[in-house]
Amino acid sequence: MELDKYYESKTVIMSPVRSELSAVGRGLFVAIGLLLLVASGSLASANEFVVEKNVMLPMRDGVHLATDIYRPAQNGKAVEEPLPVILSRLPYNKDGQAGAAKYYATHGYVFVAQDTRGRYNSEGEWHMLSDDGDDGVDCAAWIGKQAWSDGKIGMIGTSYFGGTQHAMALAGAPELATVIPVDAMSNMGRQSLRNGGAFELRFWNWIFLNAGRGSRAARDAGTADVLATLAEQRLAYLDQLPTRRGTTPLKLAPEYEDWLVSAMEHGINDTFWAQNNIVDAPENYKDIPVYLVSGWYDSWGGNTTANFMALNRTIKGPVYMIMGPWIHGQQAAYAHGQVNFGKQAAIADQWAWRKEWYDHWLKGVDNSVGKAAPFETRVRIFVMGTGDGRKDGNGRLRHGGFWRNENEWPLARTEYTDFYLQADGGLSEAPSPIEESVTQFQFSPDNPVPTIGGNISSGDDILVQGAWNQMGGPHIWNFQQPIPLSARKDVLVFQSEPLESDLEVTGEIEVRLFASSSAVDTDFTAKLIDVYPPSEDWPGGFDLNIGDGIIRGRFRESLQREVLMNPGEAYEFTIKLYPTSNVFKKGHRIRVDVSSSNFPRFDVNPNTGEPLNRQRMSNVAVQTIYHDADHPSRIVLPVIPPQARGAVR
Missing domain, CATH: 3.40.50.1820 (Alpha/Beta hydrolase fold, catalytic domain)
Structure with missing residues (x-):
């Protein structure tokens, strides 16, 4: 027509x-x-x-x-x-x-x-x-034919419509000249929608909210009311997971129900998650200037640094990246959760800095791109943790930090340093000399460890985002009492002695955990924490979450296949945490918490080995963490030598 x-x-x-x-x-x-x-x-x-x-x-x-x-x-x-x-x-x-x-x-x-x-x-x-x-290719082609268009397109957008930028670049739209994907959806089967094989329930939340907002189903007023009620009842539906086809009012928006259930059932990182898979196929990305933007506390932070590494070695670009201390879509802010990073952390004018980029690549203007912040070098990072640790006027921790220009990611001067889990709950650069040493705990799927902050988006009402003291309270719906998370008997705490000098950790982080379970399938989680000592402003100290991760047992060998476990057999699990840049200051402790759940950040493993999202049963699992000479469980930290912290090398 x-x-x-x-x-x-x-x-x-x-x-x-x-x-x-x-x-x-x-x-x-x-x-x-x-x-x-x-x-x-x-x-x-x-x-x-x-x-x-x-x-x-x-x-x-x-x-x-x-x-x-x-x-x-x-x-x-x-x-x-x-x-x-x-x-x-x-x-x-x-x-x-x-x-x-x-x-x-x-x-x-x-x-x-x-x-x-x-x-x-x-x-x-x-x-x-x-x-x-x-659709992006077709839209661009139409634009390119209009008399008001000079044939060059730059894209803009955050989160989902950061993802539409990646989709159009991967499809190779001829008119597309540059993109600025902010906190953008990509690599969905790796560390985003599915993370280490677990499902990120923020997308369950997204579906329950958006099935009744702007959908085809919501064009009928009665259906819209039913779906709005469904959204209001999300906490009740969380208690009834897994969500099955045809069993909730979500069936009134069938494409949303079908995608959600299919996504929760499909753990393998294969063609199901192929859209926007940049890490595994960077050669498909159009060779254009790319400016990747994200934050240390954003849900897409790990994929942003992964995309930079993949694209930087594949296309001429140029590829730029900026990582701030931000949560999802909050580049104009300098505080979130319970933490203040200082006003210098914010990029105040969100349109002007993008315009500078567009002017350079779409109009050929000789401006600050390649010459001045935030475009002076290919990589710009905010190094957190150099504040005074006092309370600001709003009662937030002044964690502080500063901007630094870099030439690559990860940093070439990184010294990867192992910190080993110890039998007494310690964390040390020296591996344990003990021949046999384990710590055990019980993991009950009916009482999962609650989520307190972290790399969150689309968490409306069920998750809090960003940097928080790891303590319960009225802000955490499933952990109302103001007690520390470390008090739970299913959270194993391993922490260093107070540091004798500042230690900068900047880069990609992994926990390599030796563990076994009484279950054929289970989860193991890890969280990196910057432990502030007690002070006048914080008499109980402050346990600041830096990054976390998870691995589902059946995906321990590969995200491309499922292999159930033999109960009681020890395996090595690699838990990928989110990247960061943080100075652990003198007198602070480095802490690693190990457990088997982080809810509702991730779906809870029933420990039964049933097909994903189809379980009817659950079992309490006995988890064994090994930390001896033959099983050196550890966190691998990307340490930046003190003599090289302040300069680009």
Whole structure:
């Protein structure tokens, strides 16, 4: 069918000031503006833009996607000059892109915002990112043919619509000239949707929330009400996991139910998770300038550094990366959870720094890219932990830190250092000389270890994000009492003596754990903690989470296949923690907590060996952690020598 038959467009001429008004106020200003235009033939503001709403772009299979086009305007008319385009493809309602669109449309760009397939005003059926490569290519091709486009597209967006950038780059859209994927979805079977074989329940939460927001099902008012009630009852449904097809109101949004159940059943990192798999196929990524952005406490932090390493050795790019002390999508903030990293941690103007990048690669402007922060070097990291440790005015720990430019990741000057688990709960650079030494605990799936902060996104109401003292309280729905997590008998604590000097840990982190279980399948978890000593402001000290990880027993050999365990047999498990950059200060302790659950960050292993997400039973497992000469359980820390900390090498 002809495209013009699918136009439901509306053109509005606005100035930036007017677009900040309420809907009623905007309508009034538009009406007055149009009257003035009729009377005088022009508008006073030369800093205007034109908005064309709900242009229905055809995809190759006949589905049409709702698209808004923001163009610079002068004297009430759209600028005719072909311009580069900033494209945002998202599932969260394109109307929410008005602020970014206004900025770029008044700074010499056309801004295009599109509802992805099956979301809000777009036709079709939603699938988790799997359509966004082809749809992105089709969208870019249409843009490239428009008279207002100069044929160059830069993409923008965070999280899911950071993932649509990766999808389009992997699909090789000819018009795509650069991307800035922020906290972007990628490598879903590795350390994101599935993590070490376990399922990240933040995506269970995402489905329960978004099945009734902007979905096809939600277009029916009655169905929308039922799905809204489902979302309100998420804590009750968490107690009834696993979620099965046809057994909850989620069946009213079948594509969402089908994806969720399939994802929770599919642990193997194979073609099911192929979309946006950059680490295993970086050669598929278009060779364009890429600026990767994420944070030490973001859910996609580990995949961001992994993508940098994969792309940096595969494409000419150039590939840049910045990692701050941020949680998901909070690059303009400098505090989260219970911790303050200092105002210098924030990037205040979220549109201007991106514009600098776009100006350089889309317009050829000789500017700060490659010359000054945040683009001076290929890698820019925030080194946490150099604050004074006092309370700020809001009662948060002043952990502090500073920015540092680097030339690579991981850092070439890294000294990988083993810290061994000891029989007495110690953590030491010296391996244990004891011939036989174990610590045992019971893991009950009915009483999992609660999540307190960490690398979280989409945790609304069920998870708290970021940096927290590892202590319960009213902010943790499943650990209300204000007692330390270390008091639990199913949490094994291994910690160093107070450090004699500052120790910087910057890079990728692994725990190599020797363990056995009475179960044929179980989980082992590990968490790295910076232990503050007692002080005037913190009489009980402060146990600051730095990074965590998990491994599901059946995936101990490979994420590509399942192999159940022999009960009682010792295996070596590699638990990949999230990357970090943190100074453990003199007098602090380095601590590693070992357990078998971290809920609701990860789904809980029933210890039965049943197919994933199909269990009906659960067993208490007896877990044995080995820490002797023949079984040197340890954490491998990327230590930066003190003489090399302050300079790029």
